[in-house]
Amino acid sequence: MLKQQDLKHQRPKRGKSEIRKDELIEATLECISSEGLQNATVRKVAEYAGVTNGLIRFHFGSKDQMIQIAYQRLLEEIFQSSLAVVTESQLLPRERLRRFLKANLSSPIVTAQTVILWANFLPLTYKDEEMARIRREAYTKTTALFEELIEAALVDEGKVGVDEYCSKQKCRHLAIKLNSLIDGLWLEGSTADNSPYKEELVVIGLDAASDLVGMNLRE
Amino acid sequence: MLKQQDLKHQRPKRGKSEIRKDELIEATLECISSEGLQNATVRKVAEYAGVTNGLIRFHFGSKDQMIQIAYQRLLEEIFQSSLAVVTESQLLPRERLRRFLKANLSSPIVTAQTVILWANFLPLTYKDEEMARIRREAYTKTTALFEELIEAALVDEGKVGVDEYCSKQKCRHLAIKLNSLIDGLWLEGSTADNSPYKEELVVIGLDAASDLVGMNLRE
DNA sequence: CATAAAATTATGCAAATGCATAATAAAATA
DNA sequence: TATTTTATTATGCATTTGCATAATTTTATG
Numbered sequence: 429m430l431k432q433q434d435l436k437h438q439r440p441k442r443g444k445s446e447i448r449k450d451e452l453i454e455a456t457l458e459c460i461s462s463e464g465l466q467n468a469t470v471r472k473v474a475e476y477a478g479v480t481n482g483l484i485r486f487h488f489g490s491k492d493q494m495i496q497i498a499y500q501r502l503l504e505e506i507f508q509s510s511l512a513v514v515t516e517s518q519l520l521p522r523e524r525l526r527r528f529l530k531a532n533l534s535s536p537i538v539t540a541q542t543v544i545l546w547a548n549f550l551p552l553t554y555k556d557e558e559m560a561r562i563r564r565e566a567y568t569k570t571t572a573l574f575e576e577l578i579e580a581a582l583v584d585e586g587k588v589g590v591d592e593y594c595s596k597q598k599c600r601h602l603a604i605k606l607n608s609l610i611d612g613l614w615l616e617g618s619t620a621d622n623s624p625y626k627e628e629l630v631v632i633g634l635d636a637a638s639d640l641v642g643m644n645l646r647e
Numbered sequence: 648m649l650k651q652q653d654l655k656h657q658r659p660k661r662g663k664s665e666i667r668k669d670e671l672i673e674a675t676l677e678c679i680s681s682e683g684l685q686n687a688t689v690r691k692v693a694e695y696a697g698v699t700n701g702l703i704r705f706h707f708g709s710k711d712q713m714i715q716i717a718y719q720r721l722l723e724e725i726f727q728s729s730l731a732v733v734t735e736s737q738l739l740p741r742e743r744l745r746r747f748l749k750a751n752l753s754s755p756i757v758t759a760q761t762v763i764l765w766a767n768f769l770p771l772t773y774k775d776e777e778m779a780r781i782r783r784e785a786y787t788k789t790t791a792l793f794e795e796l797i798e799a800a801l802v803d804e805g806k807v808g809v810d811e812y813c814s815k816q817k818c819r820h821l822a823i824k825l826n827s828l829i830d831g832l833w834l835e836g837s838t839a840d841n842s843p844y845k846e847e848l849v850v851i852g853l854d855a856a857s858d859l860v861g862m863n864l865r866e
Numbered sequence: 867c868a869t870a871a872a873a874t875t876a877t878g879c880a881a882a883t884g885c886a887t888a889a890t891a892a893a894a895t896a
Numbered sequence: 897t898a899t900t901t902t903a904t905t906a907t908g909c910a911t912t913t914g915c916a917t918a919a920t921t922t923t924a925t926g
Binding site: 463464465466540543544547548550551552553554555563567601604605607608609610611612613615616619629632633635636639640642 | 682683684685759762763766767769770771772773774782786820823824826827828829830831832834835838848851852854855858859861
Binding site for chain 2: 882883884885886887892893
């Protein structure tokens with residue numbers, strides 16, 4: 429009902445509409461990161477995309493939906509870029525966890541651009557239920573992955589037994605701790621623009637994570 | 648030149664103007680936390696304060712200044728409420744650190760209201776130089792206090808020598824770690840509204856901090 | 867090619883917004 | 897009390913903003 433997805437044998441190429449929509453989403457993110465959400469008006473975003481404002485209504489229906497979709501995209505991109513480093517299956521669990529942490533403490537996640545975008549959207553998640561949902565969904569995904577990586581590493585290193593309740597609890601707590609640590613460092617790292625400090629942040633983060641997990645993740 | 652501060656023998660009572668300005672600042676914060684920065688217009692804030700919009704221009708000059716002053720107030724209030732718990736001078740350094748951490752993980756700092764306000768202001772600190780300055784100033788104060796508390800605790804517990812370079816470095820790193828951890832937990836704690844989880848966050852936070860500092864801060 | 871559908875622009879409007887300026891009220895002062 | 901400052905309201909204006917609606921162009925389809 430939504431689209432003629434399965435009519436005929438469709439070319440693998442995305443339809444023109446999808447491409448344009450993609451451009452508009454990217455333009456939205458660029459506009460917000462450059463001008464701030466306050467100034468990211470429908471007209472400005474259209475200007476960033478090189479189209480006229482009416483087109484945004486055509487593709488998104490309303491400004492609110494435009495914002496929601498852009499937020500979703502941002503979170504998905506962040507998730508994907510940290511997921512990418514752990515998909516190589518031949519890695520040791522510990523190394524996988526280490527890479528995941530490192531990815532979350534380096535570019536492209538730790539960039540002023542990313543944090544600025546994140547910060548601009550955040551307030552909306554407290555007032556707009558849909559934005560809250562989008563946030564929760566991404567958070568759940570990230571946390572699940574985190575717990576998974578932690579548990580695998582702990583089991584592999586013989587630190588916990590498998591399937592015991594207190595082990596689950598331990599992993600859950602560790603996930604919260606590591607997640608918080610990373611978020612905090614990420615926030616801090618984005619403010620200071622001197623890159624030597626940013627590299628130091630990775631070291632500090634892995635060091636702290638090592639203490640928390642009780643496992644050498646510094647390598 | 649600014650005010651007739653030292654003319655005559657002035658009553659200790661604040662002038663009417665100061666009181667009204669205070670009301671307007673509080674109204675600004677209330678309005679932002681209820682409606683979001685986007686909708687915190689001059690007229691809305693005036694409505695929250697029960698005055699007409701012209702008065703805001705009279706007291707603040709412009710909307711931008713109104714926002715800046717409100718931000719300053721928020722950060723000051725946050726700082727003061729965590730400072731309050733460590734001023735009792737007869738406390739052991741370790742207990743003092745512990746209380747500071749706990750304060751930063753409980754009400755009134757960890758409330759949706761506080762985080763919402765903080766989140767609303769944050770994006771501005773990336774575009775407005777004055778807002779960035781206000782943020783840096785508060786951050787510097789907090790970090791300095793943090794390092795102070797950490798160093799005192801480490802020295803008292805005999806974990807480090809006094810005045811050595813690597814000790815300073817250690818304290819600095821620990822301050823960054825604890826600060827990040829707390830910020831992350833704070834952010835997370837504000838989203839979930841179930842209070843049992845919030846109490847758990849304090850436990851988790853103190854537990855993690857204990858691991859990081861290498862000292863029992865759980866009580 | 868013809869025609870229907872999709873994509874895009876053009877135009878306009880009503881509401882909101884920040885700010886200015888004048889008018890008025892309240893308070894201080896002499 | 898008279899007068900000057902200070903505080904507050906009233907009014908208005910130019911601009912911006914989101915959205916609607918119609919017109920136009922482009923693309924797909926029979």
